[in-house]
Amino acid sequence: MLNIPQLTDFSEASLDAAFAQVQAEAKIAVAGEAFNIEGFRLEWLGRKQGRLKIISDTWLKTAPPEAKKLIGQRFNALKEAIESELAGRESFLKEFKQGLETPGSPFVPQLDITLPGTAQRLGVEHPLVRTMAEIVSVFQRMGYSVGLGPEVETDFYNFEALNFPPNHPARDTQDTLVVADQDSKPLRERLLMRTHTSPVQIRSMLEHDPPLRLVIPGKVHRNDAADATHSPVFHQVEGLCVGPDITFSDLKGTLDHAMKAFFGSAVKTRFFPSFFPFTEPSADVQISCIFCGGKGCRKCKHSGWIELLGCGMVDPAVFESVNQRRIELGRDPVYDTRRIAGFAFGMGVDRIAMMKYGISDIGLLYSGDMRFLEQFA
Numbered sequence: 001m002l003n004i005p006q007l008t009d010f011s012e013a014s015l016d017a018a019f020a021q022v023q024a025e026a027k028i029a030v031a032g033e034a035f036n037i038e039g040f041r042l043e044w045l046g047r048k049q050g051r052l053k054i055i056s057d058t059w060l061k062t063a064p065p066e067a068k069k070l071i072g073q074r075f076n077a078l079k080e081a082i083e084s085e086l087a088g089r090e091s092f093l094k095e096f097k098q099g100l101e102t103p104g105s106p107f108v109p110q111l112d113i114t115l116p117g118t119a120q121r122l123g124v125e126h127p128l129v130r131t132m133a134e135i136v137s138v139f140q141r142m143g144y145s146v147g148l149g150p151e152v153e154t155d156f157y158n159f160e161a162l163n164f165p166p167n168h169p170a171r172d173t174q175d176t177l178v179v180a181d182q183d184s185k186p187l188r189e190r191l192l193m194r195t196h197t198s199p200v201q202i203r204s205m206l207e208h209d210p211p212l213r214l215v216i217p218g219k220v221h222r223n224d225a226a227d228a229t230h231s232p233v234f235h236q237v238e239g240l241c242v243g244p245d246i247t248f249s250d251l252k253g254t255l256d257h258a259m260k261a262f263f264g265s266a267v268k269t270r271f272f273p274s275f276f277p278f279t280e281p282s283a284d285v286q287i288s289c290i291f292c293g294g295k296g297c298r299k300c301k302h303s304g305w306i307e308l309l310g311c312g313m314v315d316p317a318v319f320e321s322v323n324q325r326r327i328e329l330g331r332d333p334v335y336d337t338r339r340i341a342g343f344a345f346g347m348g349v350d351r352i353a354m355m356k357y358g359i360s361d362i363g364l365l366y367s368g369d370m371r372f373l374e375q376f377a
């Protein structure tokens with residue numbers, strides 16, 4: 001283990017080099033991380049096996065008489081150097097240890113680990129996002145997949161393909177925010193902010209052949225003045241189910257199950273005739289009031305029922321525009337109304353979230369006010 005070479009050259013220069021080499025090794029051992037006083041003493045200064053003892057045995061005692069003096073001087077100098085190196089390190093360690101116990105000493109870390117830390121605040125889902133995810137997951141458990149579409153839409157997808165002809169009064173029910181400077185384009189290509197998630201029905205049917213079952217959560221925009229129940233930005237979850245043999249009773253059963261899964265099994269549903277250009281027949285769905293259980297209260301205006309969503313059987317005109325567009329895109333027009341049928345539905349997420357969490361002003365959902373949002377953490 002000890003690497004002490006035999007001396008063969010006794011010139012002063014070689015002796016200096018040999019001693020310098022040993023001194024350098026000692027210096028490294030003293031400064032090293034593995035240093036401990038007792039171990040070092042034993043290894044270097046041990047009376048029987050220490051390195052200095054071996055050096056004195058191999059270098060000093062066996063040297064030719066004329067070299068003894070030169071070696072002896074260097075040996076004494078080496079011994080002194082190592083002892084002072086060791087003493088220096090010993091006193092540093094002592095000071096360091098005392099310093100750690102002395103406030104204000106440079107050895108005391110400036111970081112006071114006993115102070116309380118800065119709490120990292122965890123973010124949570126926004127109540128709208130959470131509600132939307134919960135609605136989506138009810139349908140995912142029924143085998144629905146999830147689709148998404150753009151918020152900036154063309155007139156074709158938002159209106160025309162959904163059987164809102166140009167200038168048809170049904171367009172007036174969705175006061176639209178349009179993108180500026182589109183007038184030079186043909187109407188169907190003009191850009192607008194989508195007023196509902198229904199255009200994604202069309203996009204999905206262009207992309208996928210039947211059968212298909214999907215829900216489409218997303219943000220929609222209308223040119224509505226903001227008040228406690230209206231916001232120019234709000235959210236919807238759309239649904240579409242198309243296949244052979246899909247009937248109105250599938251629609252009723254699906255939505256009844258979904259409402260019970262979301263609001264609780266005691267909830268009842270009822271369907272009223274309604275109108276949407278893209279469904280025929282169309283219906284509005286009401287659920288028994290979740291606040292009073294149907295007895296009648298202020299929330300349900302004493303009717304016992306709350307109106308929640310629109311739905312219906314997909315209008316053949318919608319399948320027709322999907323097929324037309326598929327032909328334009330070079331795809332098979334497989335939405336053949338002799339073979340398939342479908343239902344669709346759409347619901348407002350904001351109103352559902354407001355009911356669920358007892359929020360009376362829709363604006364709070366968009367205010368970014370931490371005092372409001374913190375309540376959902």
Ligand code: DAH
Nearest residue numbers: 196198310311312344345346
């Ligand atoms: N898009 C309609 C709206 O925003 C909601 C709707 C009604 C969607 C009936 C549907 C549906 O898919 O079948 O007012």
